[in-house]
Amino acid sequence: MSRIEARRDEDTVTAGPLVGRLLDGLPPEAVLTDPDVTASYANDMASFCPAGTPAVVVLPRTVEQVQHVMRTATALCVPVVPQGARTGLSGAANATDGCIVLSLTRMDAILEINPVDRVAVVEPGVVNATLSRAVGEHGLYYPPDPSSWETCTIGGNIGTASGGLCCVKYGVTAEYVLGLDVVLADGRLMSTGRRTAKGVAGYDLTRLFVGSEGSLGVVVRATLALRPKPPEQLVLAAEFASGAAACDAVCRIMAGGHTPSLLELMDRTTVKAVNDMARMGLPESTEALLLAAFDTTDPVADLTALGALCEAAGATQVVPAEDAAESELLLHARRLSLVALEAVKGTTMIDDVCVPRSRLGELIDGVEQIAEKYRLTIGVVAHAGDGNTHPTVCFDAQDPDESRRARESFDEIMALGLELGGTITGEHGVGVLKKKWLAREIGPVGVEMQRAVKQVFDPLNLLNPGKLF
Amino acid sequence: MSRIEARRDEDTVTAGPLVGRLLDGLPPEAVLTDPDVTASYANDMASFCPAGTPAVVVLPRTVEQVQHVMRTATALCVPVVPQGARTGLSGAANATDGCIVLSLTRMDAILEINPVDRVAVVEPGVVNATLSRAVGEHGLYYPPDPSSWETCTIGGNIGTASGGLCCVKYGVTAEYVLGLDVVLADGRLMSTGRRTAKGVAGYDLTRLFVGSEGSLGVVVRATLALRPKPPEQLVLAAEFASGAAACDAVCRIMAGGHTPSLLELMDRTTVKAVNDMARMGLPESTEALLLAAFDTTDPVADLTALGALCEAAGATQVVPAEDAAESELLLHARRLSLVALEAVKGTTMIDDVCVPRSRLGELIDGVEQIAEKYRLTIGVVAHAGDGNTHPTVCFDAQDPDESRRARESFDEIMALGLELGGTITGEHGVGVLKKKWLAREIGPVGVEMQRAVKQVFDPLNLLNPGKLF
Incomplete structure (x- = not known):
């Protein structure tokens, strides 16, 4: 480890040899060194x-070029740090000092859409919405729909196993990744998985890469499962006098055997x-x-x-949308939530705690108490059907004391999630x-086992070091 | 490796110390040493x-006892060789000389069924059909339905990532495993995954264990996702004058955006x-x-x-079932297929090649040619909607020449599957x-990477050695 660190410092000071070696296998326009430009690639959201x-x-722009980058990185x-559109919310795409930022955004071809096999084969830089629209023209549906779907890339979605509004019925990105081509740390190319509907030949390395945040290899091609396009969804809005009553409704809906195509919750802070x-x-x-829909x-x-x-469950008002336009308006309101909460005090910390949905009410009550304790505004927007909440701490980043309280409340929400049998991250x-x-x-x-798996694929700890653990 | 082999030989000769150590943490009735009895645990199907x-x-019967077994195995x-009901079709549960057969069949408790969270928590020895019926009483549905569902265990299903008839709509076992408790080779207990609907905290080790055939650890508890029970399915039978026409129908059905709850094919040999x-x-x-159904x-x-x-697509006859009873009769015929084919010549080799469904016709034609070439009876039964075929070579095991031809034709079918962009195993x-x-x-x-992953979890190569690779 110390050897690697030492080499890194060297490279930070004299990027010359690194850039020269990269240019041996990349065209000049694919290698950016202007510090003002490279600095703009330092962060995700x-x-x-x-x-x-x-x-x-x-x-x-090609697999061979990615292999050249990884061979160079290993040699030196x-x-x-692999990057997509940098719309991530956990810093997984943030640069480390002296690193090569490997942006996959220019590898953005949709290579195939096959309606019989119901698969798409894509490069990692394809934007989620671009793929969704393209498959739609074939009567197909690619469900994963993170809020950033108009800009985020499939490669980034695979890196974080992204979710979205669709998950309560259709699941997360992981469930749509059948096979991958991955460039390993040493530049070798490995194929995992399949394009068939089923397959159990050996360990499921495909799923190991999904959600690995670029720390095990660089995804350069993905075979994705598609579904038939469902009918347009119709949305209903239900108002509740308390978070507990809304969560009770969620439990009744799921226990009742319903499978809505979305089931979202916005609290009073978010609505305002x-x-x-x-x-x-x-x-x-x-x-x-509560917003619910069926397709x-x-x-x-x-x-x-x-x-x-x-x-x-005590709803004070239940208003079904009249038509698709009204449905879209309600969904638009939901999709604006995080941006709207950011406007409240200038900065937000967006949590991503997911609990068993039977414990959702307790989580939402607990977040309210945490907000009171820390004298903060915390808006809650949630994929309620999945028990996946985004308690969003609104604060003034110029105020050091409020920033400290924001950070502490953020952590306390995760602790509560774990206490309720949940996870610290449902999709971010x-x-x-x-x-x-x-x-x-x-x-x-x-x-220990996760680190050992990382070691197998990346023995020099070059791929997105310092992330995950 | 040579050291391990040496120790193994020793133990084979003098099982005494091994049995003594096992009895330190297991009751006498849980340790079988009678050679006639232990021999009956040597094979799967x-x-x-x-x-x-x-x-x-x-x-x-307990997690602690499994931990004791693994600690003993590591020490000596x-x-x-972990085993469920030994209904597997690839020899993954076959004993190796001098091994401890670790049968999980007595850990057969259903620990929880939760209709709000839509999960079941089970021990590995629970029989698939037992779980299916138990969740059915709560209005829930556990889809994976391998042919052996009346006897096979959930632990075995997890080990092989089993499929079944349901997969064309509901997917394979892997998609229903949310979290696992696993006893590692050295006896330590590790929990993977979650009981929440979503979760992306760290690498997906759960999926790594699913389909790993007992080679990475021993599953001692599983949290499984459930679905609402669908309406009873209604079946239709369609007759075709050629396999190609039936496969054309499959392609039209899938390209047409339909999602049948099963879509199965039986060829003339199988029907007879x-x-x-x-x-x-x-x-x-x-x-x-062709049998198709909707639920x-x-x-x-x-x-x-x-x-x-x-x-x-040229069906010569299309006959929808009148009611649930007639549907069940058609499904019963389908489920009898493999047993019926075994009766043809006494022995079968059941292949499990899965191809992209757009190539299914080519595979079925190819199998017919292979049968001719080797002068064999090969019945084809297929989960056609998934492109997952079970070409079943019927032969007389007493006839050495026919046995050789059976073996060669079996291999040639796999080669053809790979050529068509498929996999050598869809679910077995x-x-x-x-x-x-x-x-x-x-x-x-x-x-190389799969072996390295195995090495992480099982450095002494004690868990089901000699399987997979």
């Missing part, structure tokens, strides 16, 4: 996450923030707003049954933001 | 797979074998019989649409049967 200064940013012992930002006319008198053949009937369960990943928390969740044996 | 002689069979360097065995009255004039709210409408596509696993084929599928880099 997480708050409170340290980032170093990259030595160089590379933008390869230079760390590599969205109204303030976009004049959406959402009902501000409600303590908790079934008879969504009206399904929403009626779901609405009845909301009323049984560990990155640098939650490193010290990973060990608390998976325990010392878990950390 | 695969043909042509060598099996060794176990030194001892242990039947623990004795190999351990089932009729011979059970007088089912299936139409023997057909070259290929939707309006299965009649869905089957009508599907039937039209079958006719467009590698075991010892397909060891030499794994490398052909995943390549030298893949094998």
Whole structure:
């Protein structure tokens, strides 16, 4: 380890030999060294996450170029930080000092869409929304829909095993990755998985790479599973006088055997923030707003049954959308939540605690108490059907005391999540933001085995070092 | 390695010290040493797979007892072969000489079924059908349904990532395993995964264990995802004058955006074998019989649409089941297939090649040619919607020449599957049967990384040695 560190310092000072070697296998326009430019690649969208200064940013267009980058990195012992669109929320794509930032954004080809096999083969830099629209033209559906779907890349989605609103019915990114081509730390190319519907030949290395935050290899191609495009979804909004009542409705809906295509919760703080930002006319008198949808053949009937369960749980108002346009408006309000909460005090820390949905009410009550204890505004927006909450701490980053309280409340929310049998991260990943928390969740044996797996794929610790653990 | 081998030989000769140490932490009735009894634990259901002689069979009832077994095995360097119901078809549960057979069948408690969280927590020895019925009483559904579901265990299903008829709509076992408790080779206990709907804290070690055939650790508890129980499925039978026409229908159905709850194919050989065995009255004039089902709210409408596509592909006859009883009869015929084929000539080798469904027709044609070339009867039964075929070579094991031809044709079918972009195993696993084929599928880099992962979890190579690679 000390040898690697020593080499790194050297390279930070004299990036010359590194850049020269990179240029042996990359065109000049794919190698960025202007410090003003490279600095703009230092961060993803997480708050409170340290980032170093990259030595160089590379933008390869081919698998061979990625292999050249990794061979060079291994030869010179230079760390590599793979990046997509840097929309991540855990600092997993943040640069480390003297690193090569390996941006995959220019490898953005959709190589194949096959409606019989229901697969797409893509390069990692394809934007999620681009793929979603492209497969839509074939009557197909790629479900994963993180909030950043208009800009985030499939490679980044694979790196963090991204979720979204669709997960309550359709699951997360991991469930749509059938096979990968991966460039290993030493530059060798490995294929994992399959393009068949099923396959059990050997260990499932595909799933090992999904969610590994670029720490085991560089994904250069992915075979993704697709589904038939479902009917357009119809949304219902239900208002509740308390978070507890809304969570009770969620439990009744899931225990009742319903499978909505989304089931989202916005608390009063979030609703007000969205109204303030976009004049959406959402009902501000409600303590908790539940949005549910069905994309079934008879969504009206399904929403009626779901609405009845909301009323049984004490909903003060149940309003089904009239049509697709009204549904889209409600979803738009939901998607604005995090941005709207950021406007409240200038800065947010977005948590990502997921609990068994039977414990959701306890988590939401607990967050309210934590907000009071630390005298903070914490808006809660949640993929309620999954028990996956984003308690969002709103604070003034210029105020050191408020920043400290924000940080402490953020941690206390994770502790509560673990206490309730949950996880510190449902879909945003560990990155640098939650490193010290990973060990608390998976325990010392878990950390030991995870580190040993990392060692197998990256013996020199060059791939996104300092992330995860 | 030589040291381990040496110790093993010693133990084979004098099982005494091993048995004594095992009895320090296990009750006498959990330690079987009678050679007649232990010999009955030597094999799973695969043909042509060598099996060794176990030194001892242990039947623990608790996690602590499993830990004791593994600590003992590590201390004495004795190999351990974990076993469920031994219904596997690849020899993955076959004993090695001098091993401890670790049968998990007595750890068969269903610890929890939670309809709100939609999870079950189970011990590994729970029989698949027992779990399925138990969750059914709560209005829930555990989809994985291998043919052996009435006897096979959840632990075995996890070990081989088992599939079944349901997979075309509901996927394989892997998609239902949320979290595991695993006893490692050295006896330490590790928890992986979660009981939440989502979670991305660290590498996905859960999925690494699923399908690892007992070679990385011993699963002692599993948290499984459940679904709401769907409506009862209604089945349709369609007859075709050729395998190619039936496969064309499969492609039209999938490209048409349908999601049947099963889509199975039986060829003429299989249909005849089932009729011979059970007088089912299936139409023997057909070259290929397709069974399709829907478990939707309006299965009649869905089957009508599907039937039209079958006719467009040239179906000579399309017969929807009148009711649930008739549906069940057709499924019963399908489930009898492998047993019926075994009766044809006494012995079968059941292949498990899965290809992209767009290549299914080519595979089925190819198998017919291989059968001709080797002058053999090869019945094909397939999870057609998944492209997952079970070409079943029927032969007389007493006839050395026919046995040789059976073996060669079996291999040639796998080669054809790989050529068509498929996998050597869709759901049965590698075991010892397909060891030499794994490398052909995943390549030298893949094998190297898989071996290195094995080394992390099992540095002494004690867990199910000689399987997979």
